[in-house]
Amino acid sequence: MNDILETLDPHQLGNELKQARQKRGLTQADAAGILGVARTTITAIEQGERRIKAGELIKLVRAYGRQVSDFVRPRPVFESFQVQFRSSALRTLDDEAEIQAYITLFEEYCRDYVELEQIMEAPLAQKYPPIYELDGLSPEQAAENAAQEERNRLGLGDGPVPMLRDVLEQDVGLRIFSVPLEPSHKFSAMYSYTPELGGCIALNLLHPAERRRWSLAHEYAHFLAHRFSADVYVADSYQRRPESERFADAFAMYFLMPTSGLVRRYNDIRRKSKISPAVLCTLAHYYGVSVEALTLRLEGMKFLPTGTWDRLHNNGFRVRDAQQQLGLSPLSETDDRLPKRYQYLAVDAYRQERISEGQLAHFLRVDRLEARQIANELRQAMDELDDNQSTNLMAVPTVGN
Numbered sequence: 259m260n261d262i263l264e265t266l267d268p269h270q271l272g273n274e275l276k277q278a279r280q281k282r283g284l285t286q287a288d289a290a291g292i293l294g295v296a297r298t299t300i301t302a303i304e305q306g307e308r309r310i311k312a313g314e315l316i317k318l319v320r321a322y323g324r325q326v327s328d329f330v331r332p333r334p335v336f337e338s339f340q341v342q343f344r345s346s347a348l349r350t351l352d353d354e355a356e357i358q359a360y361i362t363l364f365e366e367y368c369r370d371y372v373e374l375e376q377i378m379e380a381p382l383a384q385k386y387p388p389i390y391e392l393d394g395l396s397p398e399q400a401a402e403n404a405a406q407e408e409r410n411r412l413g414l415g416d417g418p419v420p421m422l423r424d425v426l427e428q429d430v431g432l433r434i435f436s437v438p439l440e441p442s443h444k445f446s447a448m449y450s451y452t453p454e455l456g457g458c459i460a461l462n463l464l465h466p467a468e469r470r471r472w473s474l475a476h477e478y479a480h481f482l483a484h485r486f487s488a489d490v491y492v493a494d495s496y497q498r499r500p501e502s503e504r505f506a507d508a509f510a511m512y513f514l515m516p517t518s519g520l521v522r523r524y525n526d527i528r529r530k531s532k533i534s535p536a537v538l539c540t541l542a543h544y545y546g547v548s549v550e551a552l553t554l555r556l557e558g559m560k561f562l563p564t565g566t567w568d569r570l571h572n573n574g575f576r577v578r579d580a581q582q583q584l585g586l587s588p589l590s591e592t593d594d595r596l597p598k599r600y601q602y603l604a605v606d607a608y609r610q611e612r613i614s615e616g617q618l619a620h621f622l623r624v625d626r627l628e629a630r631q632i633a634n635e636l637r638q639a640m641d642e643l644d645d646n647q648s649t650n651l652m653a654v655p656t657v658g659n
Contacts, residue, residue: 267306268309269306271329273304274328277362284322315330325616325617356444357439364450368458369455382431384430384457398508401506416519418545418546422471432458433456434461434474435459436460442462447459447490448488448490448491451485457481457485459477471591472547479506479513535575540584540586546591548577553566604621605637615630
């Protein structure tokens with residue numbers, strides 16, 4: 259095994275061992291005790307500064323509840339991506355420290371996705387549009403043009419966009435994950451792009467569905483216009499907002515609430531009743547956005563007096579209570595941590611014995627018992643598909659998203 263270890267990238271192996279240790283809830287001191295070495299030795303191994311020996315690897319992976327094959331199997335090598343804050347003013351040491359662990363997890367998800375595709379020989383179909391140019395327009399005008407073009411390209415018309423994540427996964431070919439980002443009041447999403455991985459987005463699983471949809475549209479705007487610039491979306495923190503952020507927020511607004519459709523819907527409502535907080539809640543639910551976003555949009559269109567949202571907010575209007583009283587059901591937006599296609603690929607690879615049960619658990623980020631349960635559930639779903647599709651994920655590269 260020492261010969262195999264010599265061929266592995268010690269930095270990548272060290273990082274994988276670190277992730278496995280942390281998932282097991284062990285400290286570096288615990289790992290050092292398992293090997294009978296100093297804690298600094300574990301630090302060196304995890305940082306790739308010292309190659310691990312075969313006997314040491316066997317002891318650690320047993321303690322971590324994993325298999326040696328999880329760490330020594332051939333892995334695809336990609337150009338490393340580093341998600342960064344789009345505005346340099348935001349890149350404080352505290353911010354970097356808070357988000358770095360999530361960036362590492364985000365990258366692991368993306369790499370695992372491509373590894374599964376390589377194992378199953380099923381590359382993701384990337385139907386990317388050309389990069390949008392601002393062409394000297396204001397960010398807001400350029401965003402409205404881009405939103406209309408994308409809606410036309412994706413065949414969305416001018417109505418609401420149900421299941422936005424599914425649309426962008428299936429019809430564009432983005433890799434979209436949900437990650438619980440803390441502190442949740444600060445971090446909304448992450449975006450990155452590399453030629454090998456393509457466009458990748460991580461949404462904050464701790465946010466409600468309408469906020470995740472807005473963050474997804476926001477990051478999609480960066481993919482469209484600033485494709486090669488990685489991003490951490492920090493909410494409500496721009497005192498002087500860069501043009502890139504103005505473009506992304508305006509794109510989200512126009513993409514989720516297209517002008518022509520909103521005007522028609524608003525006029526239909528006005529003919530029947532007055533615009534009330536209840537109407538705003540219902541209209542926001544229809545478009546899958548927050549009441550705040552919908553109200554500010556109508557203010558910008560001069561359909562509501564400027565400051566309407568501020569007055570509602572300052573008067574203690576409780577959106578969730580109002581939605582509950584109106585019987586508005588939660589938005590049916592996908593909230594899986596892993597794309598359905600990713601899960602199907604993992605289960606199909608396991609079913610065809612291309613990966614072990616331990617590797618399945620690793621790819622699904624669960625223990626083996628839960629991995630078996632997920633595998634059984636997805637198998638049943640696959641068996642219900644048409645016979646020509648049920649066992650051939652290569653023929654349906656976006657199945658289940």
